[in-house]
Amino acid sequence: MKKNLLICETVTKDYTDGNGLSQAIKKVSFTIAKGEFTVILGPTGSGKSTLLNLMSGLDIPTSGRVIFDGAPISNYKQHQLTDLRRVKIGFIFENFNLIPSLTVRENIEVVTELIKFPTNLEQILSGVGLLERSEHFPGQLSKGEQQRVALARAVAKNPLMICCDEPTGGLDYKEGLIILKLLKVINQATEKNIVIATDNQALAMVADQIIKLQSGEVLEIVENQPPINLDEIVW
């Protein structure tokens, strides 16, 4: 039996805004085993991104516990969360969020230079098909290429888990599929956990586990046995 990488126990996250207190996540509990490909599925406003933030140490819950790799990260202080994200978590954003003043190579190096044992840069660049464009700036790349750089940046530091917030959101089908395939390959080849937050039902089909969210609550957790082939999905 696989060991758990992440455990969420009755996790709640409250926000205070102009209209008073609002609960983004309500007593959510689930586990993610090591090496799993997980999709958090839910409509806009269901709390996917908030949950992803809590899982990746970007934020801490109002109540409940988040245990990552055996450590209770919900009790962590900011500097401990920073250390955690630096070493163990990779992140891919919907809008890529590359640094415009750095080249493709430098955008990856800005992350790897924080790590003692990063992955080989050339290997990663050739893996995402951007070796020849490594000296280009983000503004010179297509959206799909930019997302591939973001993917390379997340993988380069050799994290335990890669969190992706709508990774195919701004991309067309073809480019989205490339990203998805790359994520799947990384998951299978390196046994790194991939967690995708999306509202795209089709993406959920490739996951080992689907966590369905609605209004901040877990609707159901589905184990995909076995997940369908990537070439079969269409959106």
Place this chain on the structure above:
Amino acid sequence: MMKKLNYILLREIRQSKKEILTIAALIFLGMSVFVAYYLAYQNLNFATEQYYRQYQLFDYYVEAVNIPSEVMVKIKELEGVTSVIGRISTDLSCDLPQGKRITLRVISLPDRQVPLVNQISLVSGEFFNDKTNNLCLLEKKCAVKHELKIGSALKLIANLKQYQFLVGGLVISPEFLIPTKVTTLNSDFEQSDGIIYLKESVVRSILNYQDNYNQLQIRFDNRATRFSLIKRIGKIIKPYGFIRGVARQERIDYHVLNSEIKKHFRIAWFFGILALSIAGIMLNMLQKTRLNRQRIEINVLKTFGYSKQRLLRHYLSYVFLIGILGIVPAFLSGSFWGTLITKHYQQTFNIPVVKFHLFGMVFLLASLVTCCFCLLSCYQITRKFLSIKVSESCLNGYRRRPRFFLKRWTLIWGELSFEWKIVLRNLSYHWDRTCWIFWGSVVSIAVMIFSFFLFSSLDFGLRQHFNNLQQYDLEVVFNRPVSYYDIMELQKIEGISKIEPILEVRVNLEKDWRTNEAKIVGVVERSTLINLVNQALLPIQVSKSGIVLSEAIARKLGVRVGEVVFVKPYLGSAYEKPIKVIGIVKQYLDFGCYMEIKSLGELLGEGSFTTGALLKIVPRKLQAIKQELMNYPVVASVIEREVAFETRKNNYLLIYVFMVGLFLWGIINNFIIIHSSNKLNLNERQYDLGLLIFAGHPLKKIVKILFLENLILVLISFLPGIFLGNLIAYLFVKIFSYRVLAWEMVIYPYTYLITILISLCLVVLAQRANCKMTQLDFVSELKNREG
């Protein structure tokens, strides 16, 4: 290998080089002034202190009618006195080789040795020798001024006899670092044109001094209790006709020199801090804009494990680098200007700076102050931005903005055109930038008005003094007291239409516990050559019934018309006498007192005599009259009122330079503020403006919107700026009047007109300087942002 964050930093600097250069230029300007003036201050201070120490400048000197040499021994025996020298000093007329007559202060020196106190320093030539008695030493500044060299023959006139001396050497003395000046009636400065040193034995023989002196120069031990020592010295000297005792710090030239040197220190800090404060505010705005634009990058870097401290260092290193960019060239320029300023003061004040030192402490201080200002100006805002939680900074939402107040007045709001709505909204939303331009403009207008005021007020004062209050053409100064009736002989000279005798006496005025050293000018009743007016500008006449005080002296003594002041002349035979104040006279320069000439003579107990005369002449006969006057052995010098006016104007050169500097600073300051705010405004709003262009608005409209925003702020800053300028001028008049000049609140209407025109031009120029904005591709910015 360079860290990637440094790559980001360098590329960012390259991208925003205009903004950076603007701020760095401001730091450069401010710190150049700081380094230049601080270096000059340190060098002048260091040089004068060293010079005073090395050449044994006196701590206290006493003037008396006749001081026997045994008294000197008595004083030397006092505990705390380290050395005493006696000397004879007096002012004598001197005919120069080119036929000009000047007044020189003759000072005796020991025949064979350098004096123990106030040692002179030989610049060229040689000291006295035993072979000849007709050698003299001349103060270097005086030699330069009158084109005298070693070997030049000078004819001194003493007791109506001429004595010829050859210049044997040029010297400088720690006692006379401030040059003597040509002055006019009632000046506070000494009236000699230079210093001449003669052998003591020679001075004794030409002035008929036996074994006596009229001055003692004393040095104290550092640990001595000076107050009680001075009191004891005063008691010892009293029987010998004590005139006055002056401590080094009280001597006007020492005091003036010291305050001149300290002025450098104050200027350094004032302009340094001022420039850094403005640069600090601009840096803060630049950093805020930068952080706002880089919210996403900050989020990404934090997500991937960059700590807050590391990012804080990265973001602050940007402002730190701007500081370095400003301060490093400021070191070079400051050192250059510092050398020039030091040289200028060295020449003006005869300070023998052997070597210009680049004091490391000044550079260290400048760097430290700059770095502190740069870092402090941005630390809080940077920390605030970096404290935003990663999860929150991911939210790329729009800022919720408050409802614009004008919107409530639907009648007005509805009538406004689209561009006016944008302009007003932007001014209200970016409140910090609006306030910055507004206040920057207010201060700049105030500074411009104030510099105009300085010019107008000084010019007004000088013209009033020389053209309205003084009605004579020539002032004749005698080298010895002359009978009141004898000078009427001068009226025989062709071309002199009117002559009025004057008597100038230095006195000490006392009222209760207040005292003031002043000069009383004795003038004839119903004088037409000196126009005395009171504070209401109504004419006042001197009369036998009392004394007329200047406004400045009356204030210092706290005395009013009808009250009594005690007058003690600096003459041995005269005693302190009470005199009624019969009027307070308005004066713009050279504050003195006036009495009826015969009454003043009676006060001195010396009968009717004069020390000079005022002449009204036929203008075309000026040169002939001057020539003829100089033929009289009693005439020491002839001063033209017009020449005195020009000389005085030249003396205020530094004030004029300060005015121009201040005025230029006001202009540059206003331009930099509008220009940099414009630049930041553009950077911040490229996306919004891009949207407008995308919606079909022409680029001209965008330019107009930005122009209107600046114009509104500058227009509404006129009234507060004018008010502030007037307030500063008013406070200046209240605080600084009667120190050297009586500043009048003179601001002409053209001042406001020019200031307003300049400010409007600056708005246009700042816009033109940013005219590259018409080349900005707003739409591509839009696409980039969307991407």
